[in-house]
Amino acid sequence: MLGEAARAAGYRLIVRDAVGSTMEEARRALDQGDPGSLWIVARSQSAGRGRHGRNWGSPPGNLYASLLLVQPCEPALAPQLGFVAGLALHDAAAKVTGLSAPRLALKWPNDLLIDRAKTAGLLLEGESRAGRFAVTIGMGINVASRPDDTPYPATFLKAEGAAASIEALLAALSDAWVARFNAWSLPGGFGPTRAAWLERAAFLGETITLRLAEGPLSGRFLGLDASGRLELDVAGARHLVDAGDLYFGLPG
Structure with a gap:
């Protein structure tokens, strides 16, 4: 279930048992005229993908979600939404694990780390269809397990916070998104967003x-x-x- 603030702001949720990818489900919803502010969550994915079309392993027990936004901003500003999403993800992970920076950190441009081990990834795609500009933000978050075949260290939220669950994380993430997106949407809002992201940045100065x-x-x-x-x-x-x-x- 989405968080209380997200529901009050008009966000909606679709949950699927299994999909190819939540990103493709979001694109299908867009093609069908969905107005956006839509979270799509799957318990498992058979064709999850990350940046540059890389495969993203998607076993049950982790959170696989895409957020469809329609007309959220001018297209030129859309890349900034990756920083907004990263901050929301950091906020949510902090809430369910009790961790904070610098142990919990954001790696440019799209990863969440715990002790320099990847815990989540983001994928942001923008497109114009039928005269509507849409942004889809895909998120894959290791909650109960991590992949074993990565070329980099990886971990998962339950390893740090036994109470971490898909349900608690989704509620926290959807509410954190509302707060971070609303702050970014204010005039000059990227300045505070940028500052907040840098406070949580991994490898700054290195x-x-x-x-x-x-x-x-x-x-x-x-x-x-x-x-x-x-x-x-x-x-x-x-x-x-x-x-x-x-x-x-x-x-x-």
Whole structure:
């Protein structure tokens, strides 16, 4: 069930036992004219995916959700919703585990970490269909288990908080989304959102490696610029990066 604040704000929930992916279910709802503010949750996925089309393992016991938003903002601002979603996810995980920063941290651009081990991932996609601009935010959150075949450390919420459950997490996440989205929607709202995200950022000030389309780029993580691009100090020169995969060691 969604949280009380989410229900009061008009958000709706669909729960499926098994789907290909909640992202595809959201796209289907959009094609059918759904007005948005819709959470779609599945108990398992057979074709879950992450960034760049990567497979996302989806065993039962974890939370697989997509949030469909219709006309949430101007298309140029849509990437900022990834930071809003990250903060909501951090808030919800903190509530169900009792953890806080720096143990609970956000990795640019889309992951939640506990003690530098991946616990959740976000995927944000925007598209225009039939004259409507829509954003779908997919979330895969390790609640009861973690995958064993990842090239990076991974963990799950129950390992840190025995009371963590899909139900408690969804209620906390949906309410946290409402609060963070409303704050971001205020005039100048990305400034406080950016500041809050940086307070929870993993590897800030450390040397990181970004895997970009043109090849790896290493430097010191300085922060985010006013529009949300990652700032990297590379041999004394400031680089701005719109998108990429962040590694905190040399890329494998």
